[in-house]
Amino acid sequence: MFIASRDLKFAKGRFLLMGSVVALVAFLVITLSGLSAGLVKANISALMALPATHIAFEGTDHPGYRNTMIERYMWEGWAEQDGVKAMEPLGHTVFNARTEDDKPLELALWGLVDDSFIAPPLNRGDNYGGEVENGVIISRGMLEEGVDIGDLILLDRVLTELRVVGVTDEHRAIGHLPIVYAPLRKWQEATYGPPGGAPPGEKLPDIIFDFVSIIVLQLEEGVDTAALDDELETTTLDRLNFYSASIGYESEVQSVQMIQSLLFVISAVVIGAFFSIWTIQRTKEIGLIKALGASNTYVLKDALGQALTVIVVGTLIGLLGTLWFNEQVKDTELPFMLESKTIITSIVMLLVAGFFGAAMSIRRVSKVDPIIALGRDQ
């Protein structure tokens, strides 16, 4: 990089400008990756926290959490299978609700069996089933909506009253809706029972307690889920795929990934355009260097080294900017999650895209004819 390093010093303004563009693109790419990871977490954090290998839905080609109904024989059937380490029926219903002071809420009510292995750890309060009637545990993020222990939540339409007794250790959500954990029977009453509960003097029909939404499974490796699905009329998805069954998850991830891909393409084009113009401006000097005895390899190494310096320095500055941004938003509601894997992937992709763009432009230096040093056209 004998000439390249001197060019960088000599044409500081131009390279500073280009480095700033690379830094901004890096900031955008890494920030967007952080937002993407944050959005993913906000969408499926409750699913991510499940200690499950698989989830079984009602048998269908398009399983989803809102359109699945599991009957008792299904979960009891799964419980009897070899290779099932743990199994539990789970109820999932989305409700509009109100607080005592009439503040509207939207939440996902999850019904869990007693002593559930998927019950979330608590940040504070108690588990339901104590002295408080209709006790539920709210996801930690609901504290920011003004809901806290002791508060009453009234589910719209079914008019079921729930009393908050505990708060989860971390925010748990599905489809961006906070989870409210309730005993399975309470969930079944709210989901399948009449508004307001059983009429005075009557009890709810037993049949409503034979239905849940999904079966949470811990399976040993090698269990033939397809065969069991045929037998039990379920559709079982592994971890990666049961995330995708959450509404909006795939489209959100795809949208963000598309924007990221576009940013990588833009960075390659912008960096390529800069080095293209820079190479054209240097054509005469490149011809001169070659006339003096520089090989193509020498000239290419010098120019690529220069491009790599600009891209690496710009990317590192962009990374520092993103780390600063992360510090500013980490205690806010913005769905932003910066992980080392996110950072490394974004940086590597950006370096590859930028270097590809630069290399495409710079390769023309190998075609410069040294004859131009004598004032002739190529």
Place this chain on the structure above:
Amino acid sequence: MSLKVENVSLVFGDGNEQVKALDNVSMDLQPGQLMAVLGPSGAGKSSLLAVCGGLLTPSNGKISVGEMEITSVSQSALTRIRQQQIGFVFQQSNLLSSVTAIDQLLLLVHMRGKRPDQADRERAAKLLGEVGMEHRLNRRPNELSGGERQRVGIARAFMMNPKLLLVDEPTSMLDHHRGKQIVELLVRECHEHNVATLMVTHDHGILDAADRVVDIRDGKFSERTQ
């Protein structure tokens, strides 16, 4: 023998469009000898320099620099020959805009795959001192006058101890006084370093300094007797 040109022709185009830039030219040049090639524009002067420097391949004939016949070697070998055996002095000096005077010389060392050391720095400084540029070692081209740039170009040409020096219109961008100084400098350096020098020019005023003078017209040579 530092340069031997045997029956060299250089033809551009074909059919009716054919132009003979060099027409069956032969010559040789001894170490320490400076030959001026004089001719009008389009006479074939630059073509002669280009084929002797391995920048163009002649249509016919042979050219040898030192013991090496350069008309029958690969492009990469030609690059090495230019790097190790041929020095160029161009019109307008042709210096790299971002590189200081001393680094213009050290670049040639770096191009040979060696990190310039103190000895290289001393040699570069000495060569620049020989051309009167010892006080301008760390100046970039935009901080030098036209004559100073040409001096740096001359010092650069001698950096790698070439067998052959090819000089292209060294005075074309200079006034008569400065042009004369540059040619005297070239002659002195060429004799001092014992380097065969082929200088093309259209400036009649500098011919006295040359050891031999050749006229070129329509690609053909005719040597003057001094």
